[in-house]
Amino acid sequence: MSTELGEFVVEGGHRLKGEITPQGAKNEALQILCAVLLTEEKVTIHNIPNIIDVMKLIDILKDFGVKVKKLAEGSFEFIAKDVNIDHLQTEEYSQKASKLRGSIMVLGPLLARFGKGKIPKPGGDKIGRRRLDTHFLGFKTLGAKFDYTKDGFFKIDATDLHGSYILLDEPSVTGTANVIMGAVMAKGKTTLYNAACEPYIQQLCKMLNRMGANITGHGSNLLTIEGVDRLGGTTHTMLPDMIEIGSFIGLAAMTQSEITIKNCRIDELGQIPTVFKRLGIEMEFRGDDIFIPAQESYQLDRFIDGSILTVADGPWPLFTPDLLSIVLVTAIQAKGTVLVHQKMFESRLFFVDKLIDMGAQIILNDPHRATVIGMNRQSHLKGIRMSSPDIRAGVALLIAALSAEGTSVISNIDQIDRGYQDIEGRLKALGAKIERR
Numbered sequence: 001m002s003t004e005l006g007e008f009v010v011e012g013g014h015r016l017k018g019e020i021t022p023q024g025a026k027n028e029a030l031q032i033l034c035a036v037l038l039t040e041e042k043v044t045i046h047n048i049p050n051i052i053d054v055m056k057l058i059d060i061l062k063d064f065g066v067k068v069k070k071l072a073e074g075s076f077e078f079i080a081k082d083v084n085i086d087h088l089q090t091e092e093y094s095q096k097a098s099k100l101r102g103s104i105m106v107l108g109p110l111l112a113r114f115g116k117g118k119i120p121k122p123g124g125d126k127i128g129r130r131r132l133d134t135h136f137l138g139f140k141t142l143g144a145k146f147d148y149t150k151d152g153f154f155k156i157d158a159t160d161l162h163g164s165y166i167l168l169d170e171p172s173v174t175g176t177a178n179v180i181m182g183a184v185m186a187k188g189k190t191t192l193y194n195a196a197c198e199p200y201i202q203q204l205c206k207m208l209n210r211m212g213a214n215i216t217g218h219g220s221n222l223l224t225i226e227g228v229d230r231l232g233g234t235t236h237t238m239l240p241d242m243i244e245i246g247s248f249i250g251l252a253a254m255t256q257s258e259i260t261i262k263n264c265r266i267d268e269l270g271q272i273p274t275v276f277k278r279l280g281i282e283m284e285f286r287g288d289d290i291f292i293p294a295q296e297s298y299q300l301d302r303f304i305d306g307s308i309l310t311v312a313d314g315p316w317p318l319f320t321p322d323l324l325s326i327v328l329v330t331a332i333q334a335k336g337t338v339l340v341h342q343k344m345f346e347s348r349l350f351f352v353d354k355l356i357d358m359g360a361q362i363i364l365n366d367p368h369r370a371t372v373i374g375m376n377r378q379s380h381l382k383g384i385r386m387s388s389p390d391i392r393a394g395v396a397l398l399i400a401a402l403s404a405e406g407t408s409v410i411s412n413i414d415q416i417d418r419g420y421q422d423i424e425g426r427l428k429a430l431g432a433k434i435e436r437r
């Protein structure tokens with residue numbers, strides 16, 4: 001895996017064929033890795049994706065003194081016995097923690113185990129405002145003192161965390177994970193309402209319960225957490241990355257390719273297959289694999305009354321915002337019209353300008369909504385030079401480039417490497433013409 005700011009040179013117009021296996025889930029990995037800080041016992045984790053954000057988080061854990069041992073590709077052992085909490089005060093910590101979004105989730109475990117934590121504004125995609133209020137409102141209700149210091153740090157301190165009723169102001173994914181981890185060893189019972197319930201959170205709760213926590217209600221937006229004195233070690237295996245699975249479905253449709261996506265854990269995909277089926281994409285579930293045939297044409301569905309389809313995001317079990325850029329790019333060669341409504345993030349749709357430059361028929365109605373008028377392959381996208389603004393737009397542009405006539409150059413691809421493991425290697429194995437330089 002390269003960590004350099006590079007570019008992809010993509011020769012479009014080739015059909016792909018073959019099997020691809022999704023990596024372990026990025027957003028689950030970021031939560032699960034932070035949870036190793038909750039115990040001094042050994043935690044073994046399998047199916048960890050080899051991507052920039054995850055490797056950066058493992059590096060931060062090492063800096064705290066966590067012993068990390070690689071057992072095999074994707075499998076690591078962690079022992080957080082001797083954690084150097086003073087590392088929080090170092091410049092190195094503040095530099096590294098500000099480079100990814102997932103670092104925010106060290107706070108809950110550090111608070112639970114050591115009574116304090118601090119973090120600079122975390123990194124992650126620049127896709128509009130990404131407030132953190134939910135995290136700190138939750139910690140405060142558990143009894144922590146919160147301060148946003150002049151030098152830009154979010155700080156929390158607690159001598160005595162106590163269970164409480166917490167009504168989250170929004171079902172934030174990382175916020176819910178953080179508050180759960182803050183509450184597992186608090187005294188008494190915490191009731192967490194309006195909790196996020198993405199599979200990432202469900203996986204975290206299952207892991208914590210295996211470590212000795214007492215959490216019920218996971219899978220719903222009402223969690224009950226009975227505080228326990230200590231947590232022990234466990235073994236955990238990450239689910240396949242559902243965002244990768246959706247990305248591969250869109251890729252197959254746009255490039256008229258026959259692709260089998262292996263071991264998808266279809267039971268955990270929620271609305272994802274349904275939404276892609278509404279775009280007209282045929283797929284067949286073969287055991288736990290998704291087979292997508294090469295399709296000349298795919299017709300966008302309409303609502304029952306004949307009105308134009310809207311695909312919108314929402315907290316789970318609604319459709320994940322992380323796949324809307326993929327839905328949008330996939331609709332470019334569909335037959336029909338769809339309104340893509342990105343409700344959560346304010347700046348995630350601006351990349352459509354690049355698709356318009358390639359020849360796509362898209363109207364950006366406002367920062368949250370774009371109308372895609374499918375071209376039904378009557379005309380083709382043209383390869384251009386472009387830059388990847390964020391992780392999912394980056395992959396959407398890669399899909400557009402693979403379907404286009406001519407050569408495209410996509411720069412700033414560390415945005416893609418942040419979340420997709422060896423993407424060019426895996427797509428080349430399907431016949432894609434991509435070079436990294």
Ligand SMILES: CC(=O)N[C@H]1[C@@H](OP(=O)(O)OP(=O)(O)OC[C@H]2O[C@@H](n3ccc(=O)[nH]c3=O)[C@H](O)[C@@H]2O)O[C@H](CO)[C@@H](O)[C@@H]1O
Nearest residue numbers: 027101102129130131170171172173174175315321322344
């Ligand atoms: C590392 C990680 O796990 N990142 C994911 C996580 O980020 P993250 O946990 O940072 O995202 P949040 O769930 O906190 O919410 C993201 C944004 O959406 C807004 N919001 C949220 C909930 C809601 O009901 N209404 C609403 O408008 C928030 O104000 C915020 O601006 O969840 C996001 C939302 O699924 C995903 O895009 C990110 O990939």
Ligand SMILES: C=C(OP(=O)(O)O)C(=O)O
Nearest residue numbers: 101102124125322391392
């Ligand atoms: C927005 C995303 O990631 P992050 O929260 O890490 O920026 C994403 O995975 O689509």
